[in-house]
Amino acid sequence: MATNPRTRLGELERAVMEHLWTASEARPEGLTVRDVHDAIGVERGLAYTTLMTVLDRMAKKKLVTRERDGRAWRYLPASSRDELTSEALHHTLGELAGSERRSALLRFLDQSTPEELDELRAALADLEQREGKRKTG
Amino acid sequence: MATNPRTRLGELERAVMEHLWTASEARPEGLTVRDVHDAIGVERGLAYTTLMTVLDRMAKKKLVTRERDGRAWRYLPASSRDELTSEALHHTLGELAGSERRSALLRFLDQSTPEELDELRAALADLEQREGKRKTG
DNA sequence: AGTAGATACTACGGCACGTAGTAATTCCGT
């Protein structure tokens, strides 16, 4: 109930987002239901209308945006993968009090691979560099 | 489906875990259904059996463990809040490919408060210190 | 032996999601 639905996609929904994210780079006008069905629905043996329903629901949940193009809709992701992931992470952490967050993070890092830790450090470094830049000019 | 149910608690389930986490510190034998009902069920006007059902389901989902005590069960959290949170975070990040994770983390940090960043840095420092210790001794 | 308290079993409604059918609308080509 309080659980933000945007942070919890079903499998098909996720696949759709995945496709929208990658395919929309080359097609800023957005993808039609047909496009999405052809790309990920056919191989799964899904009906065209199934993708229609799913995309429709996702539009209502603000996971995707859509725009008319003649009689068809053109769909685009409403948020980037980064944004959605970030949102999910904040959502998870948001359920904790400040003091708990610290130890949860510690546990998280503890259970991270060295690669993941490097990624995190790199991200932090990036951020700090930008912060620095902002400060000095 | 692939979504780990352990990472997605309902409101009541969360409240139960919350109570178990805090109350079980003083009571390592675990709490009975009655305890939990008295603590969080009564004020919500919930039936005793509601808490029974919920705790039962949670035991089946391995969110809590339980042990017989006469005819009653004694419940304890199966994982700490930290573990569960960490699991959820990994779950979220696990849906991403390595290259995507980096930028998702960046976005995440970007949208974090300075306090959160400090918490994260502190946790990282902790970890590194322990790593260092392990290496040298 | 009866009663209080506990569990076991079963159930129901709501919501999210996967899945899809049918009806209505519209565009295009001839």
Add this chain to the structure above:
DNA sequence: ACGGAATTACTACGTGCCGTAGTATCTACT
């Protein structure tokens, strides 16, 4: 202008999870 093909709109159904709880059953103690 008309018919067919494409597209959407509306509706629906099954399943699983969760909140919620009733009833039946069991058992320990008085």
